[in-house]
Amino acid sequence: MLMADTGSEPGAGHTPVMLDRIADLLSPALTEPGAVLVDGTLGLGGHAAALLEAHPRLHLVGVDRDPTALERSRARLAPFGDRVEFAHAEYDEIPAVLDDLGHGEVQGVLLDLGVSSPQLDEAERGFAYSHDAPLDMRMDRTQGRTAADVVNTYSVAELTRILREYGEERFAGRIAQAIARHRAAQPLESTRVLAELVRDAIPAATRRTGGNPAKRTFQALRIEVNAELEILARALPAAVERVAVGGRIAVLSYHSLEDRITKRTLTGLATDTTPADLPVPLPDHRPQLRLLTRGAESPTDQENRANPRAASARLRAAERIRRP
Numbered sequence: 001m002l003m004a005d006t007g008s009e010p011g012a013g014h015t016p017v018m019l020d021r022i023a024d025l026l027s028p029a030l031t032e033p034g035a036v037l038v039d040g041t042l043g044l045g046g047h048a049a050a051l052l053e054a055h056p057r058l059h060l061v062g063v064d065r066d067p068t069a070l071e072r073s074r075a076r077l078a079p080f081g082d083r084v085e086f087a088h089a090e091y092d093e094i095p096a097v098l099d100d101l102g103h104g105e106v107q108g109v110l111l112d113l114g115v116s117s118p119q120l121d122e123a124e125r126g127f128a129y130s131h132d133a134p135l136d137m138r139m140d141r142t143q144g145r146t147a148a149d150v151v152n153t154y155s156v157a158e159l160t161r162i163l164r165e166y167g168e169e170r171f172a173g174r175i176a177q178a179i180a181r182h183r184a185a186q187p188l189e190s191t192r193v194l195a196e197l198v199r200d201a202i203p204a205a206t207r208r209t210g211g212n213p214a215k216r217t218f219q220a221l222r223i224e225v226n227a228e229l230e231i232l233a234r235a236l237p238a239a240v241e242r243v244a245v246g247g248r249i250a251v252l253s254y255h256s257l258e259d260r261i262t263k264r265t266l267t268g269l270a271t272d273t274t275p276a277d278l279p280v281p282l283p284d285h286r287p288q289l290r291l292l293t294r295g296a297e298s299p300t301d302q303e304n305r306a307n308p309r310a311a312s313a314r315l316r317a318a319e320r321i322r323r324p
């Protein structure tokens, strides 16, 4: 079993999800000298540290959009010296990052989507409904619109769509109306006020079931603020493109919308695209990928008990079997 030193600084605060299974899936591609793994969501470097440890000749390119995460993983991965390179970028910029660093094809890509534990735990970043903080929610605070910008400027129709699609919120319309009523009097700027407003907007009977009623609204705003789904939809084909034949990609999703994009991309490239009316498969239409997971895999019950934040994780992985 791979070990992640989650109990000690500077890696403390985030337990890498499905670490052993990810290592099993990626490792066959990472053993050769010169193998390069791109970790597109470096976070605190938990998966990265374990894989670097397990493969002494592995080189890692660590990408994250959050400068704070990069700073921490830099400290944590310092013992690996020049085997690690860091890039402050979005994961849909992986091809440009690899070009800049002089890498061509890579043997592995890992994407562990979503928010890291420190992002959730640092109250002032505004991701959590359980602490009062400014409505920010940007993973990269050096750019882009905040959650306050979204709730104070989007139309009721846009807010309703976002809450329904990204939060799967049944009461999206009521919540959007309540936001509009509030901002007509004064701008909505705090996580606490938003959480209270959501609670008051939904029927009393629903309030008593299914955890904090603001959870779905906060998830939806976070996805919108960080353009998570658009970036993922662009990033996956671009990252797969750089995977060498025999190289592998693993993607951990945390909600059904991410998993759907991952499934569509990987399954699409693992499917023979010869037109159905032709009698034999065309060589140029053969699959480029072989799926390594049957459907999406979930964490074991034991892992879920030990790390409740792993519970919604879904893992898919594939190997490149040919280049078009």
Ligand SMILES: C[S@@+](CC[C@H](N)C(=O)[O-])C[C@H]1O[C@@H](n2cnc3c(N)ncnc32)[C@H](O)[C@@H]1O
Residues within 6 Å of the ligand: 014, 015, 016, 017, 040, 041, 042, 043, 044, 045, 046, 047, 048, 063, 064, 065, 066, 069, 089, 090, 091, 092, 112, 113, 114, 115, 116, 117, 139, 231
């Ligand atoms: C769940 S954490 C990764 C944890 C990491 N695997 C570990 O073991 O420590 C996800 C990370 O991805 C980063 N991230 C999210 N969206 C990103 C994007 N579009 N581009 C680059 N990094 C992103 C977040 O800032 C966060 O640090």
